[in-house]
Amino acid sequence: MTKQPDEWLDDVPDNDEEDEEIIWVSKSEIKRDAEELKRLGAELMELGSNSLDRIPLDEDLRSAIELAQKIKKEGRRRQMQLIGKMLRSRDEEPIRTALDKLKNRHNQQVALFHKLEMMRDRLVEQGDEAVAEVLALYPNADRQQLRAMIRNAQKEKAGNKPPKAYRQIFQYLRELAEA
Template sequence: MTKQPEDWLDDVPGDDIEDEDDEIIWVSKSEIKRDAEDLQRLGAELVDLGKNALDKIPLDADLRDAIELAQRIIMEGRRRQLQLIRKMLRQRDDDPNHQELVKLKTRDK
């Protein structure tokens, strides 16, 4: 009797296909774009903040330097700097920054 293709996977030692730790989470391209746009908006809002408001948000030194540089740059350089800030935010947990920004906005209104 020859093996069917479904049975071939049974012969692989130590390979448990239904292992929950190896679960693949698929993310749509649209969701990735939405997340990138949200980070871009967050970065732009951080750049638009004044120095006093920016001091109230816990930021890394390199991210703070990038934001301060973006505040001094105009035109096309500013767009590229905002993209760099988005990249830096993506590499960090931006939730605390976002929460602090929301607090500042609601307090100002």
């Protein structure tokens, strides 16, 4: 026996009851999320063992990443998919945070090196004026040693010799910055 149109609504629950909220996720969105996790896994695969130590990974995921680093060609792609699948079942936020810190620390170090290189160039070109600036920034710097290295760098530059003292100035500045 078929239902008449006015009886169709008999099976629909009343709106008086509290409805549970259902969140629908499209298949495309699920695929995008999976691809993003595979990219995260690929970034993790590019890291060395020292960097991986700084990222909160469980033992299974860590061993899968280390295995993927050893594999070549098609097997590597399949291993990347496995890593992506493993990441889906884990909280990815701490991993992303640690990875961002690693990248940011690298960027900060590069910026520091650029700053030190510019300071070294000023020291060689300007001499005592720049030495005063360096001593203001780094009070524990040795003025006499710094001036001797600057003189040697200027002599090397004038004589077209290899920049040994030039490198020594940079190393000295880096030691001062790290201290």
